[in-house]
Amino acid sequence: MTITRRELNRAALWLALAGMGAPLRARTQEAMPRWASNPFALGVASGQPRPDSVVLWTRLLPADADDAPARGALTVAHEIFADEQLRHPVARGETVTDASRAFSVHVRAEGLQPQRDYWYRFTCGDAASPVGHTRTAPAGGADVRRLRFALASCQHYEQGWFAAHREIAGRELDFVLFVGDYIYEGSNPEHAVRSHGTRTPHTLDAYRERHALYKRDADLRAAHAAHPWILTWDDHEVVNDYADDRDPAYTDPALFLRRRAAAYRAYFEHMPLALPPQGASMRIHDRFAWGRLAELWTLDCRQYRSHHACADPARDAGRTVVDCEELRDPQRSMLGAGQERWLAQGLAESARPWKLLGQSTQMSATGFDTPEGRSVWTDGWDGYPEARRRLLQGAADAGAHNLVVLGGDVHRHVAADLRVRPNDPRSPVVGSEFVGGSITSRGASRAAMDRMRRDNPDVQHARGDERGHAFVEITPERLQCEFRATRHPVQAEAAFATQAAFVVEAGRAGVQRA
Ligand SMILES: [Fe+2]
Known part of the structure; x- marks a missing residue:
């Protein structure tokens, strides 16, 4: 598991993100690589659905033209949303990754609601990943019909x-x-x-x-x-x-x-x-x-x-x-x-x-x-x-x-x-x-x-x-x-x-x- 540097609680996020057009900019200023080609070419994935968590994954694949990875660690932000239009953020955080882990990112997204759909994406510098959809498991005692x-x-x-x-x-x-x-x-x-x-x-x-x-x-x-x-x-x-x-x-x-x-x-x-x-x-x-x-x-x-x-x-x-x-x-x-x-x-x-x-x-x-x-x-x-x-x-x-x-x-x-x-x-x-x-x-x-x-x-x-x-x-x-x-x-x-x-x-x- 790579290190998740910061996980804000959901209530604070709603306040922090309300009305902010580009919420990631301030946090990622120190490592703001400009990419020659999108480094998220391997896509995104989620897995291990639990009632309150899922694991989110991506791996950045820098092209030869990108010198950013040569500088060492990259800060990758993830955002989780309650809606497909990405209007309602529910969590965000950052992960530091580097060549020793092939620039892979594993985030255990916690504090989620059971049996709910979520959408997520990663960003690094000026690049954004495709948007992924995931779904948590129902609560352990839920009367699930299907x-x-x-x-x-x-x-x-x-x-x-x-x-x-x-x-x-x-x-x-x-x-x-x-x-x-x-x-x-x-x-x-x-x-x-x-x-x-x-x-x-x-x-x-x-x-x-x-x-x-x-x-x-x-x-x-x-x-x-x-x-x-x-x-x-x-x-x-x-x-x-x-x-x-x-x-x-x-x-x-x-x-x-x-x-x-x-x-x-x-x-x-x-x-x-x-x-x-x-x-x-x-x-x-x-x-x-x-x-x-x-x-x-x-x-x-x-x-x-x-x-x-x-x-x-x-x-x-x-x-x-x-x-x-x-x-x-x-x-x-x-x-x-x-x-x-x-x-x-x-x-x-x-x-x-x-x-x-x-x-x-x-x-x-x-x-x-x-x-x-x-x-x-x-x-x-x-x-x-x-x-x-x-x-x-x-x-x-x-x-x-x-x-x-x-x-x-x-x-x-x-x-x-x-x-x-x-x-x-x-x-x-x-x-x-x-x-x-x-x-x-x-x-x-x-x-x-x-x-x-x-x-x-x-x-x-x-x-x-x-x-x-x-x-x-x-x-x-x-x-x-x-x-x-x-x-x-x-x-x-x-x-x-x-x-x-x-x-x-x-x-x-x-x-x-x-
Ligand atoms: Fe086989």
């Missing part, structure tokens, strides 16, 4: 245009839930419609450059400016299929953790998050409440997970294994012991009827029946079956009737029932799952998904041949999930259609076609 959000993940820049974000930006939503693979570190020339233009990042500067490239996409910026985002990450924010301190190449863990530290730091510098990393560690798992209606836990499925089971000794990426004894080891964990306890306790204590888990991959089983036995993919939840069983059994024991798991990573739209023993009709359905497709990243064919469904009766719907996202709407009576999709690769002017829609009725675990 929650609406978008579920999105997996946006490989090279494999398509971010047209999905244009649709997301245009919708009325409470927030965007993004569950990982915000950037991709690697390239895959297949289906490429544009290029990263740089090599695979390993250093802080290279990860910063990759994040900046993604944020230069106008559609992505629009989705950030339109709604607060709630985020967790998956693997590609660092490197494909990493697990804790191990990457696929078995790089010396100390060396790999230096890369992970760089990746986490660049991630933080580009996101509306409040807690910066400490070296190679960063707390991203979190909890959000929506009145008395719903509670959302965002999970970290990468940082604390056990290494892959039955790993290839030459290259430890996820792979398909048959008859792997290690899978049954109860010590192995997807979330790590601390996060598992935190989640189990939260689920047990929560009185809110809808319990949502935002996490990065598919929880329902996806293995295949082969003559040699069941084959499973080791990087997803199938690779951590005991951890999955503990989570689902714990939720069932806690009486969490409306558990809904929301995921990404696998580049397909999925609707599935969740049982403590997957695909076993004698094991009751204890939860429901939706995977929200992928913004651009390519997925599996229809034939492969049909086969997967044949061997996994819990999966009611699986399409990997189209790209997209999902819109979720929750009321006290039901949760509805609408899968939005377009062809692959995603073209710039792509339009989206509803591929399928499902509901979960309150008090009845399992997905049903709408």
